[in-house]
Amino acid sequence: MSAGRASRLVVPANVRRETERHFRECGKGSRECLTFWTSSGTGERLRIARVIHPPHASTAVTTDLTGADVCALNMDLIAHGDRVVVQLHTHPGRAFHSQRDDELALVQTNGFLSIVVPRFAGAGILGLPECYVAEFRNGSWDAIEGDALESLIQWEA
Ligand SMILES: [Zn+2]
Numbered sequence: 001m002s003a004g005r006a007s008r009l010v011v012p013a014n015v016r017r018e019t020e021r022h023f024r025e026c027g028k029g030s031r032e033c034l035t036f037w038t039s040s041g042t043g044e045r046l047r048i049a050r051v052i053h054p055p056h057a058s059t060a061v062t063t064d065l066t067g068a069d070v071c072a073l074n075m076d077l078i079a080h081g082d083r084v085v086v087q088l089h090t091h092p093g094r095a096f097h098s099q100r101d102d103e104l105a106l107v108q109t110n111g112f113l114s115i116v117v118p119r120f121a122g123a124g125i126l127g128l129p130e131c132y133v134a135e136f137r138n139g140s141w142d143a144i145e146g147d148a149l150e151s152l153i154q155w156e157a
């Protein structure tokens with residue numbers, strides 16, 4: 001059981017809708033899709049500034065960023081003065097963190113969050129329906145569950 005050490009996130013409605021649109025339009029119900037949420041804030045409440053949908057390869061069960069994609073993403077972050085605080089990707093079936101997901105996360109610093117969305121985000125992400133959320137902490141991924149998950153995100157209308 002996570003103690004909920006992750007920062008709380010404030011997610012504006014436009015960020016949520018744009019994320020769902022990427023999952024729908026890129027994934028087309030048959031391929032995994034990958035997005036990132038950024039913030040320029042610090043502290044216990046992080047307001048999400050924008051969603052980034054990087055160019056990425058994908059199959060029904062994987063997503064991949066090339067080194068050049070990661071480089072372009074980092075340049076974009078420098079230009080905007082923000083940083084990636086959450087990684088989100090879809091799965092064809094149930095949501096969980098595969099070993100590959102553990103190893104290939106873009107950022108591996110304490111507090112970084114990974115959200116896995118089941119069934120190609122067919123049910124959207126509002127309220128994180130059946131999503132799996134993990135927080136990177138001291139070299140490993142801890143699942144965030146229960147009350148900690150309930151209070152993790154404040155969804156703006
Ligand atoms: Zn995509």
Ligand SMILES: [Zn+2]
Pocket residue numbers: 089090091096097098101116
């Ligand atoms: Zn995965």
